[in-house]
Amino acid sequence: MEVSDPVFPIRNTMLSLNIKEHKTDIVISSYEDHFLVIATQIGSMGTILHARKEEGVSVDPTFSVSVVFGKRDEPMLVACARQLIEHISNSGLSKALVLSLGLRDHSTETLKGIVTAVIEKFAEDGKVLRSLIRKAILLECAVGSEECCRADPGDFKNFHGRDAREFHPITVMNTM
């Protein structure tokens, strides 16, 4: 469920699902340079992890994941953050991730459920964003035809000499 005011600079999504019969509330907030994902079953943020892609010259990306608050001896939590940051990176985004997990158990099933739900939500939001970017590009395009703008803006290709990354979501929404 999208809950943000369109002019507020942070895009928020809230969802609630049952994982192993425990109600799990998830909030995903998209900041300019970070995603914040909070998944809680216990009414608090629990363990907080920070994950980011390392800058490097290698073709294969490397990621840094660390526990900044809470349980430091639960490798499954680190694995969860690692999966999510890899997905973010593979989507072409350079944002870091702050992941908060307040869970009743740290079983594989629970963490898989959270990762799946979050990735599905990212994919949905990505489709909405690409659609908005495409519309913004059409508005800017002198020809005004979708034929001119076939390339997927998610690839950040140049459209008529302009980089699609110029179309920040807020700019996109303001042009609608």
Added chain:
Amino acid sequence: MANNQCDDDDDASGCGLQLTCFSQPSDHDDNVTLHFHILRLHKQIYAWIGCNSAKFGHLYAAAPIPPSNTVGVTSLIGGSSDNTGSAIARRLVLKTGLNIVLACNIPKNTPILEANAEKMLVQKLISLGYTKPKI
């Protein structure tokens, strides 16, 4: 302002989330817009303060230390040489009695802006009923 809640009265643990987002120009500088993002969990509040941008900023955690009235604050992300926000986190614990996780991108060495942001945030927390009643 967007105010949304995701409550579940059937859950015995009381897991319920209330999300509030709002923006306001600074009282001292019309060129500065302060953005606030407040998430109320059952036993905790997460808040973000943005100054003219949507960058995440530094992250702090603060909690009351029983049995005394003291508050412990720690920097989780960033904040090692710039503690803007840590004092806000500490005072939020005193006002709410809850554990606080605060993210803040207010520039360092701007005490007036910091005070202004804290005042707006506290006023909002009071209006939402998140603060402790005054005895």
